[in-house]
Amino acid sequence: MKKRFVLIGVLLATAAGIGWHEMHPEQNGSLVLYGDVDIREVDMAFRQSGRMNHLLVDEGDRVHGGQLLATLDDEPFREALAAATAGVAQARAQLDELKHGNRPQQIAQAREAVRQALAADVNAHAELARQKTLLPGGTTSQHAVDAARAASDAADAALAAARQQYNLMQVGSREEDIAAGKARLAAAEATQAQAGTALADTRLIAPADAIVFSRVREAGSMVSPSAPVLTLSLATPVYVRAYVPETALGRVVPGTPVDVTTDSSTRHYRGSIGFVSPIAEFTPKTVETATLRTDLVYRIRITIDHPDDALRQGMPVTIRVTNVRKPA
Numbered sequence: 229m230k231k232r233f234v235l236i237g238v239l240l241a242t243a244a245g246i247g248w249h250e251m252h253p254e255q256n257g258s259l260v261l262y263g264d265v266d267i268r269e270v271d272m273a274f275r276q277s278g279r280m281n282h283l284l285v286d287e288g289d290r291v292h293g294g295q296l297l298a299t300l301d302d303e304p305f306r307e308a309l310a311a312a313t314a315g316v317a318q319a320r321a322q323l324d325e326l327k328h329g330n331r332p333q334q335i336a337q338a339r340e341a342v343r344q345a346l347a348a349d350v351n352a353h354a355e356l357a358r359q360k361t362l363l364p365g366g367t368t369s370q371h372a373v374d375a376a377r378a379a380s381d382a383a384d385a386a387l388a389a390a391r392q393q394y395n396l397m398q399v400g401s402r403e404e405d406i407a408a409g410k411a412r413l414a415a416a417e418a419t420q421a422q423a424g425t426a427l428a429d430t431r432l433i434a435p436a437d438a439i440v441f442s443r444v445r446e447a448g449s450m451v452s453p454s455a456p457v458l459t460l461s462l463a464t465p466v467y468v469r470a471y472v473p474e475t476a477l478g479r480v481v482p483g484t485p486v487d488v489t490t491d492s493s494t495r496h497y498r499g500s501i502g503f504v505s506p507i508a509e510f511t512p513k514t515v516e517t518a519t520l521r522t523d524l525v526y527r528i529r530i531t532i533d534h535p536d537d538a539l540r541q542g543m544p545v546t547i548r549v550t551n552v553r554k555p556a
Contacts, residue, residue, distance in 0.1 A: 259479055259549040263470030263530075267541045269441060271456035274300055275429040280457060283447045285440050291460070293436040298447075298457055300430035309427050312420040319416040323409035330397045338394040345383070345390035352376070352383035437463045466535035468499065470547050471509070474524035480504060480549060486530055487548045493538050501549075503529040 274280075278300040285297050356376040362368040438460035445457040468488060472480055480501055488497040505527040530547060532539065539545075 259476055261470045261472060261528075261547040261549070263468050263545055263547060265539060265541050265543045265545060266467040266469050266529075268462040268467070270435060270438065270460045270462060271444075272297060272432055272434075272458040272460060273454050273456045274298075274432060274451055275453055276300060276305070276426055277452045278304070278430065278450070280445060280447055280449050280451050283443065283445075283457070285443075285458070287440050287443055289440045290463070291434045291438055291440060293434055295434045296431055297434055298432040300451070302427060302430040305423070305427040305430055309420070309423040312416070312423040315416040316413070316420050319409070319413040323406070323413050326406045326409045335394075335397045338390070338397040342387070342390040342394050345387040349380075349383035349387040352380040356380040432457065434460065439463060461541060464535070466532040466539060467502075468530040468532060468545055468547065470528050470530065471525040472504070472528055474508065474526065477504075477526055480528060484549060487550065488530065488532065489546050489548075490539065490543055492543070495536075495538065497532050497535065497539060499530045499532040501528055502531045 280298055281301045282299045283297075284299075285291055291297065356373070356379070359368050359373045359376040363370065363373050441459040441461045443458060445451060445455070449457075451457060482501055482504060484501045486499050486501060488499055489495070508524045508526055
C-alpha cells in the first residue's frame with residue numbers, strides 16, 4: 229500500500245511538471261506560446277427594409293473596401309427624396325416671401341383703402357352735422373340723428389383699421405414670423421437629408437478588404453433592417469490571440485517582435501505584440517496560494533506584418549518571443 233502511494237505521488241509530480249512546462253515553455257532563452265488566428269467576421273445588413281434586387285458577390289469572392297455588394301429596390305426611396313426636396317423648395321419660398329415683405333402693389337392697395345375710409349369718414353361726419361342742424365326745426369327726427377352718429381363712429385373705426393393695415397404693409401413681416409419660417413425650412417431640409425440617407429442605405433458597401441464567407445439571403449428576398457444578408461471575413465489586419473502565463477508576464481511588452489509558425493506550413497511569419505490584457509483570466513478561487521498564482525494567464529494580441537492566404541482564421545499557431553526581457 230505504501231509503495232502504491234509513492235508511485236501515485238511520482239505520477240502526479242510528473243504530470244504537474246509537464247503541465248507547468250506547457251504553460252511556461254522556454255527553448256534556448258526564447259519564450260514559446262501557443263495561440264490561434266483570430267476569427268474576424270462582419271455581418272453585412274441594410275439599414276432599410278425592402279426587396280433586395282441585386283446580390284453582386286458569391287461565397288469565396290474577395291472584395292475590397294468601398295465595393296458594392298448588394299442593392300435594394302430604391303424606387304420608393306427616390307420618390308420619398310423627391311417629395312422631401314419639394315418640401316424644401318416650398319419652405320424656402322415661404323421664407324423668402326417673409327423676408328422680402330409685402331409687394332409694392334399690396335402697399336398701394338392698402339394706401340387706397342385708407343383714402344376710401346377717410347372719404348367715408350368725412351362724409352359720415354358731414355351727415356351727422358346736417359342731421360343735428362335739422363333736428364331743432366323738426367325737419368328730421370332724433371332717430372335719424374342717432375343713426376348718423378352711429379355711422380360716423382363706424383366710419384372712424386374703419387378709418388383707423390385701414391391706417392393700421394397700411395402701417396403693417398409698410399413694416400413687413402415680424403421677426404417672429406421670419407424665425408418660424410427659418411424653423412420650417414430647417415425641418416424640411418432635415419427631412420430631405422433623412423430621405424437622402426435612406427436612399428444611400430439601399431446600397432450595401434464593403435467596409436474593408438475581406439472574403440465573402442456566406443450568403444445569408446438571395447436576390448428577390450424581402451429584408452428587414454439589421455437582418456444579415458452576407459457575412460464577410462476580414463482579410464487585414466491579421467491578429468493572433470495567445471495567452472501569457474503570469475510568471476512570464478514581465479517578459480512581453482507591446483512592440484516586442486515575435487516569430488509565428490503553423491502546423492501546415494514551413495513559413496515563418498513576423499509580427500509584434502500589440503496588446504497585453506490588463507485583466508487576468510482563469511483566475512483561481514478565493515485563496516491564491518503560491519501554486520495557484522501560477523495558473524493566472526493574460527491574453528495578448530499579435531499583429532502579423534505580412535500575412536498570406538496560408539494563414540487562415542481559427543488556425544492554431546506557435547509563437548516564439550526571442551527578444552524577451554528577463555524579469556528584474
